[in-house]
Amino acid sequence: MRPPSPAARAVSPAASAPTLAPARPAWRRRTPWRTYLLTLLALAGGLLMVTPFAWALATSLKAGGALTELPPRLVPAEPTLNAYREVVSRFPFARVFLNSALVAVTTTVGQLAICSMAGYAFARFRFPGRDALFAVYIATLMVPFAVVVTPLFIIVTRLGWGDTYAGLIVPGLFSAFGTFFMRQFFLSIPRELEEAATIDGAGTVATFFRIVVPMTGPALATLGVLSFMGSWNSFLWPLLIIDDRNLMTLPVALSTLQGMYPGQTQWNVVMAGTVMATVPTVLVFLLAQRWVIEGVAASGVKG
Amino acid sequence: MYERGWRRWAVLALFLGPSLAGLLVFTLGPMVASLGISFTDWDLLRPPRFVGLRNYRQMLDDAEFWRTLRNTVTFLVGYIPLVTVSGLLLAVLLNSAIPFRQLFRAMYFLPVVTSWVAVALVWKWLLNPTFGPINDALRSVGIAGPAWLFDPNWAMPAIVLTSVWKDAGFVMVILLAGLQGIPREYYEAAAIDGATRFQGLRHITIPLLAPALTFCLSISLISSFQVFDQVYVMTNGGPAGATQVLVERIVAHAFSYSRMGYASAMSWVLFALIFTVTFLFYRLRRGHE
Numbered sequence: 115m116r117p118p119s120p121a122a123r124a125v126s127p128a129a130s131a132p133t134l135a136p137a138r139p140a141w142r143r144r145t146p147w148r149t150y151l152l153t154l155l156a157l158a159g160g161l162l163m164v165t166p167f168a169w170a171l172a173t174s175l176k177a178g179g180a181l182t183e184l185p186p187r188l189v190p191a192e193p194t195l196n197a198y199r200e201v202v203s204r205f206p207f208a209r210v211f212l213n214s215a216l217v218a219v220t221t222t223v224g225q226l227a228i229c230s231m232a233g234y235a236f237a238r239f240r241f242p243g244r245d246a247l248f249a250v251y252i253a254t255l256m257v258p259f260a261v262v263v264t265p266l267f268i269i270v271t272r273l274g275w276g277d278t279y280a281g282l283i284v285p286g287l288f289s290a291f292g293t294f295f296m297r298q299f300f301l302s303i304p305r306e307l308e309e310a311a312t313i314d315g316a317g318t319v320a321t322f323f324r325i326v327v328p329m330t331g332p333a334l335a336t337l338g339v340l341s342f343m344g345s346w347n348s349f350l351w352p353l354l355i356i357d358d359r360n361l362m363t364l365p366v367a368l369s370t371l372q373g374m375y376p377g378q379t380q381w382n383v384v385m386a387g388t389v390m391a392t393v394p395t396v397l398v399f400l401l402a403q404r405w406v407i408e409g410v411a412a413s414g415v416k417g
Numbered sequence: 418m419y420e421r422g423w424r425r426w427a428v429l430a431l432f433l434g435p436s437l438a439g440l441l442v443f444t445l446g447p448m449v450a451s452l453g454i455s456f457t458d459w460d461l462l463r464p465p466r467f468v469g470l471r472n473y474r475q476m477l478d479d480a481e482f483w484r485t486l487r488n489t490v491t492f493l494v495g496y497i498p499l500v501t502v503s504g505l506l507l508a509v510l511l512n513s514a515i516p517f518r519q520l521f522r523a524m525y526f527l528p529v530v531t532s533w534v535a536v537a538l539v540w541k542w543l544l545n546p547t548f549g550p551i552n553d554a555l556r557s558v559g560i561a562g563p564a565w566l567f568d569p570n571w572a573m574p575a576i577v578l579t580s581v582w583k584d585a586g587f588v589m590v591i592l593l594a595g596l597q598g599i600p601r602e603y604y605e606a607a608a609i610d611g612a613t614r615f616q617g618l619r620h621i622t623i624p625l626l627a628p629a630l631t632f633c634l635s636i637s638l639i640s641s642f643q644v645f646d647q648v649y650v651m652t653n654g655g656p657a658g659a660t661q662v663l664v665e666r667i668v669a670h671a672f673s674y675s676r677m678g679y680a681s682a683m684s685w686v687l688f689a690l691i692f693t694v695t696f697l698f699y700r701l702r703r704g705h706e
Contacts, residue, residue: 153515159507160524163586167527169550170539185553216663232436241429247437254444257690258643260664261684264671265447268461289438318428319421346458347532349646350664353670360613365534372538381542388535399530406530410587411594 167392173286174198174386181381197386204383205359205367207390214364217282217352218345225341226285226334234322238308248297251290254255259350267354280356282363286345292337293412299333336409339402346395364391456683465678472682481658481666482683484528488573489662493641495577500637501630503581504588511589512596522593533583533646539652540579541566566652569659576647576660583647588633596622597630631702635695642691663687 168188173181175193201207235241236248266285275281307329311321349365356362362370371387373379399406420428455472459465476482507525511518529534543549544565552562563571603621612620645664648654654661654669663683671680 132670134556149515152510152513153517156510156515156517156521159510160521161580163524163527166539166543166582168538169543173542184548185424185551185557186548188550212612215478228435228439231432235429239429239432250445251440254448256438256639256688256692256695257444257448258639258664258684258687260667261451261644261681261688262444263668264677264681264684265450266443267672268450269442288436290440290444293436319431323433324493340593343530347534348647349532349534350668354668365532365646368532368534368538372650381548384538385542389539392531392535395530395532396527399527400523403526407522407526407590410529410590 158159170385170388174389176382197382199386200383206332209360210362210364210367217363218342220283221286221345222338222342225289225292226338229292230296232293234300236297237300251293254290257404277356277358277361278406282352295337304359334406339405339409436688443552451681454677455685457678460675472678484658485661485663485666491573492577492644496580496641497637499581500584500588503585505592507589508592508596511593525589528583529586533648537647537650544575567656569657572652572659580648586674591633592629599625639691
């Protein structure tokens with residue numbers, strides 16, 4: 115509970131008169147029809163967002179012949195799982211799914227470690243050129259990926275990492291945004307505990323891991339969510355660096371389900387693949403909703 | 418950092434070393450390389466040949482480049498106002514006193530967490546001219562829907578709509594955080610002074626929401642110059658080049674036609690465009706304050 119500011123208390127009679135309902139200005143007083151109308155609008159927006167997912171699910175349960183019925187119906191007349199069987203026969207789905215998970219988890223863990231240590235160095239260490247170097251980090255935030263993608267591809271293939279997990283993971287481990295984000299967090303926490311640890315004779319490394327990291331939970335969760343989502347959904351880089359079907363990530367494998375020519379695409383199969391790839395994402399989102407949404411909001415407040 | 422002498426440098430290297438190495442090898446190095454490559458003719462098979470500014474000059478004479486630039490601007494001009502307004506509407510809805518706000522927020526945010534490839538595939542099917550539900554709905558009210566992704570005039574609008582659908586929830590979350598950061602006392606004080614609802618919006622909401630709006634606009638500006646995933650999956654630049662955009666062309670020149678020099682030159686033009694537009698945008702914003 116945040117007490118109202120003295121200024122507000124001075125002008126607002128609601129602050130002095132004890133009332134149960136929160137004070138509302140005249141134009142915001144709850145009128146039933148207005149609430150109904152707004153709820154209806156919100157519901158319409160929600161349906162607009164959810165219907166395409168429902169349509170994808172419905173299509174995935176149809177037999178090939180049911181795709182060309184006119185008018186199209188939402189609920190399939192004879193639901194079948196054939197399209198799902200077809201997806202599994204087109205590419206090693208379990209393998210692809212594990213690839214995506216492996217790449218996203220490794221990238222996230224690595225990014226958290228590297229960014230928090232670098233962010234800590236920028237927040238707490240004094241060394242020559244620190245501020246200039248940090249400015250370079252900030253400047254690279256503006257560089258479009260398209261500028262670096264060609265040389266990056268050449269470097270990574272010359273390192274022998276074409277068609278390897280290393281090629282998928284290593285370039286994603288470093289994030290200027292993550293470093294910036296962690297630095298801001300470290301600047302916002304008080305130094306006293308770290309200083310006390312030093313007086314007790316702990317070195318910087320011990321202080322960081324024993325004292326600082328345990329306080330970093332919320333920031334790590336936020337950055338972790340953002341980097342996991344970024345890696346899980348990343349498309350262009352895995353598309354370029356991977357040819358081997360056994361090393362594909364989900365988005366790349368999904369994109370191969372389309373036919374080469376219009377009219378050749380089996381939409382029930384494509385939608386089955388889409389559903390299989392989307393359901394885990396949606397489940398994780400619903401479970402971690404608070405962190406995901408707060409993470410995105412925080413990126414806006416800080417950025 | 419409390420160590421002295423060489424230990425001090427060892428600690429610094431431990432904390433900053435990995436990050437700095439990554440920055441050098443995977444960002445700064447490639448940047449310098451790409452600038453260098455942009456002055457060469459290079460197909461990856463023979464050694465690169467220095468050609469000075471030829472790639473950049475060639476771009477000026479290339480009808481495909483101008484069309485690509487026009488398409489990118491068309492996307493941007495359609496996408497930015499639509500995504501900002503729909504995100505703002507959703508944020509205002511969720512900031513009002515309605516039930517099930519958590520549920521609605523989750524619904525609006527669902528497309529944001531879904532991968533672009535999945536979204537693009539679903540919308541490609543929704544927009545199917547014959548069997549898709551969108552044209553079916555239009556038919557039922559007597560409108561012959563366009564061929565969408567197969568029609569050069571409608572392909573880009575279709576991609577814009579899909580992108581707005583996917584990103585509105587992102588803008589909503591940022592603006593909702595902004596709206597919730599405005600103390601309610603301001604509105605109460607204004608109401609007591611007899612301010613109308615519109616005056617409240619004009620003099621309290623908009624000025625105090627400005628930082629969040631600025632952030633959303635600059636993010637959507639930067640990202641719409643770099644639109645790629647949805648274009649690649651939905652149209653691959655077609656029909657008849659109607660949806661060819663900058664990043665899509667850069668990737669095509671580099672990885673399909675092996676024209677590394679031309680692709681790199683185009684990527685630096687993209688960088689310069691993003692830089693200039695963002696700079697002008699912030700100058701304009703500051704002029705308003």
